[in-house]
Amino acid sequence: MEIKKLAVCGKGGVGKTTFSSVLSYVLARKGREVFAIDADPNPTLAEALGIPDHILADITPIAEMTELIAERTGARPGEYGSFFKLNPRVKDIPDRYAIRYRDIHFLMMGATKKAGQGCACPENTMIKALMSYLIVKEKETVVLDMVAGTEHMGRGTAASVDVMLIVVEPGTRSIKAAKQFHRFARDLAISKICFVANKVRSEKDELFIKKQMLGLDLVGSLPYSDSIIEGERGGIAIYDSDSEYREEVSRILERIGVR
Amino acid sequence: MVEVVDRSCSKFSRIKGTRIWILVICLVFNTLALNAHVLDELSVKTRLFVKQEGIDFKLELAPGVLIAEPFLKILDPRQTKEISESGRSAFLNHVIRHMVVLVNHNEVSPDCGFTEIPAISELITGVGTIYLDCRIDGPIPKHAGYDFEYRNSLESGVALYSLHISSDRENQVFITEEERDEITQDSIRFSVKHGFEPGDVGHVWQADLLSSQSPVSNSLGDRISDLAGMKSLLRILKMDRFSPAEMALLLVLAAAAGFLHAFTPGHGKALVGAYLVANRGSVVQAVQLGLIVTLTHTASIYLFGGLSLTATYLFLPSRVIPVLTVASGLLVIAIGLYSLIRRGLKLEVDHAHLLPNFQVFGKGNVNILIDGNAAEATEYFSLAAESESVLYSLAAAGAEDITICSTGCDTHHKHWLRILDENQQLGMLKKAVRTGAVDAFVSRDRSRREKIGDLLRKKGGEVFQPPMETDSAERLLVKIVGRFNRKRTVNLPGNEMTWRHLFSLGFAGGVVPCPDALAILLIAVSMAQILSGLMVVFAFSVGLSLALMLTGVLVVSMGNLTIYSRAAGKITTVVPYLTSLFLTGLGCYIVFNAF
Numbered sequence: 001m002e003i004k005k006l007a008v009c010g011k012g013g014v015g016k017t018t019f020s021s022v023l024s025y026v027l028a029r030k031g032r033e034v035f036a037i038d039a040d041p042n043p044t045l046a047e048a049l050g051i052p053d054h055i056l057a058d059i060t061p062i063a064e065m066t067e068l069i070a071e072r073t074g075a076r077p078g079e080y081g082s083f084f085k086l087n088p089r090v091k092d093i094p095d096r097y098a099i100r101y102r103d104i105h106f107l108m109m110g111a112t113k114k115a116g117q118g119c120a121c122p123e124n125t126m127i128k129a130l131m132s133y134l135i136v137k138e139k140e141t142v143v144l145d146m147v148a149g150t151e152h153m154g155r156g157t158a159a160s161v162d163v164m165l166i167v168v169e170p171g172t173r174s175i176k177a178a179k180q181f182h183r184f185a186r187d188l189a190i191s192k193i194c195f196v197a198n199k200v201r202s203e204k205d206e207l208f209i210k211k212q213m214l215g216l217d218l219v220g221s222l223p224y225s226d227s228i229i230e231g232e233r234g235g236i237a238i239y240d241s242d243s244e245y246r247e248e249v250s251r252i253l254e255r256i257g258v259r
Numbered sequence: 260m261v262e263v264v265d266r267s268c269s270k271f272s273r274i275k276g277t278r279i280w281i282l283v284i285c286l287v288f289n290t291l292a293l294n295a296h297v298l299d300e301l302s303v304k305t306r307l308f309v310k311q312e313g314i315d316f317k318l319e320l321a322p323g324v325l326i327a328e329p330f331l332k333i334l335d336p337r338q339t340k341e342i343s344e345s346g347r348s349a350f351l352n353h354v355i356r357h358m359v360v361l362v363n364h365n366e367v368s369p370d371c372g373f374t375e376i377p378a379i380s381e382l383i384t385g386v387g388t389i390y391l392d393c394r395i396d397g398p399i400p401k402h403a404g405y406d407f408e409y410r411n412s413l414e415s416g417v418a419l420y421s422l423h424i425s426s427d428r429e430n431q432v433f434i435t436e437e438e439r440d441e442i443t444q445d446s447i448r449f450s451v452k453h454g455f456e457p458g459d460v461g462h463v464w465q466a467d468l469l470s471s472q473s474p475v476s477n478s479l480g481d482r483i484s485d486l487a488g489m490k491s492l493l494r495i496l497k498m499d500r501f502s503p504a505e506m507a508l509l510l511v512l513a514a515a516a517g518f519l520h521a522f523t524p525g526h527g528k529a530l531v532g533a534y535l536v537a538n539r540g541s542v543v544q545a546v547q548l549g550l551i552v553t554l555t556h557t558a559s560i561y562l563f564g565g566l567s568l569t570a571t572y573l574f575l576p577s578r579v580i581p582v583l584t585v586a587s588g589l590l591v592i593a594i595g596l597y598s599l600i601r602r603g604l605k606l607e608v609d610h611a612h613l614l615p616n617f618q619v620f621g622k623g624n625v626n627i628l629i630d631g632n633a634a635e636a637t638e639y640f641s642l643a644a645e646s647e648s649v650l651y652s653l654a655a656a657g658a659e660d661i662t663i664c665s666t667g668c669d670t671h672h673k674h675w676l677r678i679l680d681e682n683q684q685l686g687m688l689k690k691a692v693r694t695g696a697v698d699a700f701v702s703r704d705r706s707r708r709e710k711i712g713d714l715l716r717k718k719g720g721e722v723f724q725p726p727m728e729t730d731s732a733e734r735l736l737v738k739i740v741g742r743f744n745r746k747r748t749v750n751l752p753g754n755e756m757t758w759r760h761l762f763s764l765g766f767a768g769g770v771v772p773c774p775d776a777l778a779i780l781l782i783a784v785s786m787a788q789i790l791s792g793l794m795v796v797f798a799f800s801v802g803l804s805l806a807l808m809l810t811g812v813l814v815v816s817m818g819n820l821t822i823y824s825r826a827a828g829k830i831t832t833v834v835p836y837l838t839s840l841f842l843t844g845l846g847c848y849i850v851f852n853a854f
Contacts, residue, residue: 074618083619083620083665083691084619084664085619085662085663085664086629086641086663087640087644087661087662087663128638132641136642154635154638154639155638156635156638156641156642156728156729157642159729
């Protein structure tokens with residue numbers, strides 16, 4: 001089975017966005033049409049992809065497209081308590097609203113205010129429906145940069161995620177959070193759950209993570225890189241700023257079975 | 260009159276801000292005294308002229324339409340609509356009894372007579388003024404100085420007094436040491452000097468300056484009435500016959516006067532506002548309410564105008580209006596209590612769901628109502644809805660699409676009025692089912708399925724347990740779609756206000772005739788301009804109604820802003836209770852102020 005739906009998650013600050021951006025470019029280099037989806041409430045994937053500021057300024061997150069949400073769900077974002085449609089039409093949204101930049105189709109979901117799990121406010125409904133569509137129905141490759149994977153995804157959608165990549169850094173808190181995400185992912189019955197070590201500065205770091213992840217599927221170790229930090233400051237796509245990181249991402253893809 | 264203050268919203272645009280300012284201005288007008296009609300007052304004007312021989316008084320008594328009755332009782336005790344001699348002398352005695360005149364601290368009795376007395380019909384309509392001349396010359400020490408004191412307490416509960424004094428300075432008569440109550444203007448004390456020393460002229464001027472000042476007699480209601488052109492209208496109506504162009508101008512003026520006049524207190528704006536807020540009315544309903552108030556009001560004026568002109572005193576405006584006001588107040592109390600009790604018993608589902616948005620259900624769609632506790636099922640249904648088998652069954656049933664609907668959020672259940680939620684959520688679901696548009700209700704909760712089930716089956720739908728995975732969702736959808744009946748009766752109401760509600764409130768708001776409009780009609784009739792009078796009153800009512808509609812539309816449009824804010828949504832939870840209470844309170848206020 002061809003792996004097409006890749007969800008990347010991890011605790012805030014572990015580098016999941018950096019990884020997602022490079023992952024998207026590596027997949028695009030393989031000749032795939034890639035949808036890179038930023039579903040993080042603090043969206044930074046666009047910057048990691050190196051999308052220039054003037055394009056970024058025009059991007060409206062889906063959650064803030066008030067008129068679109070009102071048209072599709074029958075209720076406005078934040079509207080309190082009226083009936084609305086839980087299965088809005090979203091089929092045309094990826095093609096209509098994604099920004100195309102260097103072979104990548106980029107979509108920003110945006111944050112829903114105070115949205116808890118099970119919340120059925122119109123904006124959250126819209127995002128859920130869109131995520132579900134992208135994961136289940138979209139024919140092209142989709143890379144999702146998300147926090148935990150459960151907020152916008154139920155079991156029905158999760159079943160179509162080909163692989164969930166949980167990013168960890170060599171720190172106890174990050175590993176604890178990663179194991180929690182692993183449990184969530186297992187509860188959602190995601191078929192393939194892998195771990196990616198990031199910010200690995202030494203063999204000692206790598207050993208620490210391997211020891212902590214014993215029995216779990218650790219598919220690669222990404223280096224801590226000064227050039228990534230410098231490249232980010234210069235607004236350069238992380239994919240372009242560090243070749244070692246890029247090559248390791250390619251190897252990770254091979255290890256999980258992406259050709 | 261107090262107006263209902265609407266809810267606030269965090270993000271107002273500039274336009275919305277402007278609308279709020281307009282309403283604030285309206286509110287400022289309305290927060291002043293409820294019964295500040297100029298025609299609800301008695302104007303008592305006293306002009307004192309100090310001469311060498313003594314002191315002359317000129318009294319002007321102008322009773323408003325609602326105040327005339329006590330005077331009529333004295334002037335025409337047998338109700339013949341003619342003023343008798345005995346009536347005249349009784350009236351003079353009545354006026355003198357309420358005057359206190361002291362010369363050098365000794366009480367003296369003034370000698371009074373009528374200069375002019377209007378016809379009974381003018382007094383009834385509140386436009387007649389009685390002029391009296393009084394004189395004191397008996398015990399006054401004519402060539403020496405003396406102290407003088409004057410007080411008037413005629414109809415002190417409703418009267419607005421004013422005092423003007425002047426002296427015959429050419430003949431060396433001067434007024435000094437003047438003291439008067441500057442607020443009430445009902446008493447004055449001064450000293451009279453003859454041949455005053457020139458060195459004290461400044462003092463004399465001060466006294467004269469005071470006497471020439473306008474008295475504090477104009478209430479705000481009076482000034483607004485002037486602004487609204489009421490007095491001008493009354494004057495125009497006293498003119499001769501009108502040409503068509505003049506008539507057209509008069510009608511436009513009357514409509515404009517009615518419009519402005521509606522912003523004076525006591526014209527049902529608070530009622531309209533409160534009711535629309537409580538029931539989350541629409542713009543159309545604001546307009547309908549305005550229309551009902553206008554029609555009732557016009558009819559009421561015609562009716563009581565006609566009755567007032569009959570030979571009997573039974574329908575004197577001053578008698579009829581308080582009775583009608585009480586009746587109207589009681590009706591308002593009843594409406595307020597009714598809605599309060601219904602809300603208290605949770606029979607009224609308003610909560611945050613005042614705009615239920617039933618339009619989401621399409622008549623040609625298969626509509627599935629999903630309970631908040633079956634959120635996961637939504638995903639299975641959404642995915643299954645695009646499967647081939649479901650699409651095929653949709654085509655076979657002649658349905659256009661599948662709409663899965665819910666009432667909202669679980670965060671909902673965390674706010675502080677949670678206790679109301681269960682019943683109201685259920686009430687909301689039932690309302691949706693009653694539209695006839697719901698084909699299936701899916702809930703994990705058995706008791707909810709049972710509570711909804713009977714009603715839904717009557718409408719041709721069915722209740723189901725939520726599916727646990729996509730395949731079972733697909734089978735369930737095929738089943739639900741298979742039951743779809745394109746010819747089912749669907750009634751998707753805009754919201755909950757009924758004609759019965761609208762009419763009862765519109766009637767209460769309009770049944771008490773506005774005394775000013777009534778006066779216009781009565782004067783027109785007394786001037787034998789019946790048709791003009793009827794037309795002017797109608798135009799006046801149209802203007803009045805436009806103002807009510809404007810208030811209603813402002814209230815509604817601001818009310819609608821709040822549904823876009825979740826925080827404001829919580830406010831909307833309590834507003835209907837508050838406005839119901841306000842209506843009840845307003846009704847009590849109307850009743851207690853009727854007499």
